[in-house]
Amino acid sequence: MGQTHVTKENYHGWSNTYRLSNGWLEAHVVTDIGPRIIDLRLPGGANLLQIREGLGGRGEATYVFRGGWRLWIAPERTETTYALDNAACQAAVVGKATLRVTAPPQPAAGIQKRIEVSLAPGEPRLRLVSHITNIADRPLTCAAWSVPVMQPGGRAFVPLDVGPPTAFDATRRLILWSYAKFADRRYQFGDRLIQIESSKVRSPPPAPSGRAEDESKIGVDSAQGWAAYLLGGALFLKRFPHTAGQYPDDGATIEVYSNHGILELEHLGPLTTIAPGEEIVFPEDWWVFSGAHVPATEVEALAALQGYIARAPFP
Numbered sequence: 001m002g003q004t005h006v007t008k009e010n011y012h013g014w015s016n017t018y019r020l021s022n023g024w025l026e027a028h029v030v031t032d033i034g035p036r037i038i039d040l041r042l043p044g045g046a047n048l049l050q051i052r053e054g055l056g057g058r059g060e061a062t063y064v065f066r067g068g069w070r071l072w073i074a075p076e077r078t079e080t081t082y083a084l085d086n087a088a089c090q091a092a093v094v095g096k097a098t099l100r101v102t103a104p105p106q107p108a109a110g111i112q113k114r115i116e117v118s119l120a121p122g123e124p125r126l127r128l129v130s131h132i133t134n135i136a137d138r139p140l141t142c143a144a145w146s147v148p149v150m151q152p153g154g155r156a157f158v159p160l161d162v163g164p165p166t167a168f169d170a171t172r173r174l175i176l177w178s179y180a181k182f183a184d185r186r187y188q189f190g191d192r193l194i195q196i197e198s199s200k201v202r203s204p205p206p207a208p209s210g211r212a213e214d215e216s217k218i219g220v221d222s223a224q225g226w227a228a229y230l231l232g233g234a235l236f237l238k239r240f241p242h243t244a245g246q247y248p249d250d251g252a253t254i255e256v257y258s259n260h261g262i263l264e265l266e267h268l269g270p271l272t273t274i275a276p277g278e279e280i281v282f283p284e285d286w287w288v289f290s291g292a293h294v295p296a297t298e299v300e301a302l303a304a305l306q307g308y309i310a311r312a313p314f315p
Contacts, residue, residue: 004097004119011038013056018091018099020117024124025288027117030068031091033058035101035115037148038068040126040236042290048229048236050151050262058086067262071113071130071282072145074248074268080109080142097121110136124289125312130282134274143248144269144282146240149262154231155294156196156265157305158254159224175219175252179211186216186258190298193305194220194256201260214259219252226309227254229265235292238267239314240284245270287312 004022011017014032021027021043028039039047052067054060063082072081083106090102098118105112114131134140150156163171174189176182188195196218204213223242228235247253247270257264269282287308294304 004121006093006097006099014038014058016088016091018093020097020099020119020126022119022121024122025119025126027119027126029099029101029117031089031101033066033086034070034089035103035113036066036068036070036085037117037128038066040069040286040288042124042234042288045234045290046151048151048231048234048288050149052149052262058088060084060086067149069128069146069148071115071132072147073109073111073132073142074145074271075142076248080111083109085113105135107135110134110138110140111142124287126286128284128286130284131279132274132282133279134276137276139273139275141271141273142280143271144280145248145266146238146268146282146284147264147266148236148238148286149264150198150229150236151231152198152201152261152263154198154229154263156198156256156258156263157228157230157294157301158194158196158220158256159222159226160190160192160194160220161222161224162192173219173221173251175221175250175255177217180216180218184216187218188298193298193302194218195298195301196256196258196263198258198263201258203260212259215257216259217255217257219249219255221247221251221253223253225314227256227265227267228305228308229263230292230294233291233293235287235289235294235308236265237287237289237308237312238265238284239287239309239312240267241314243270245272247271285312285314
């Protein structure tokens, strides 16, 4: 137990899918499309990632919100963010434990994506390093954007930074999308922690057009480098670096979109200008702890979460 194995499998019609396992954690990385991580689970457990639509599909004429984890760029723009990612990627196993997946170029966006996925031996940790390369003939300014789509029914945790009480300037931001409501029962706003209860989102009535009534999205400018999601007894904990700079969406470093069917636990890097041939490198770690318990109150929840964060250092 502990040694990482990388095997090629057929995952619901995607025949070129790679399964990474180390006895502590399992992940399926699709390469017929993507790059996309479509399945993450504890051994013998259920998939923590939600598959929204298009299971096994490829080559569609329009963008498909498949679910799983995907790599986007911000700011969110139709021509760049929603460039099609439904064609075959190149895959290679590097060493014995790392899968490298390179997507086809996206000329409209001016980028090419590459990810490297590995499981740490002997612990429930997935290391994901994303690369966004400028393939255009001009400098590009964008931010890397990590979007895991989680199964509904759990509770998300987003940290809030607190500055010195004597500070004259504002020390933290809460960013609200136009369809977010303060009175929404899914949110518990604390002084140092926001909790988002996915199970409190009601299924909406059919919407003929526009935003559905169950949607909401918020963001914060936390510099703490973590966000988490508790589903059953499994705690999904993301660790990532925080770099000083200008961030998209009025300074958001962490964003949570949710409706009755999904919860997206997103984080972003700073806006970066890259010359032709240069790249953005965007590392993150995913930890999944079994048998986790996080109390409901803010003080107790933070104490429990800090215990898990201490077990999940980020280099």
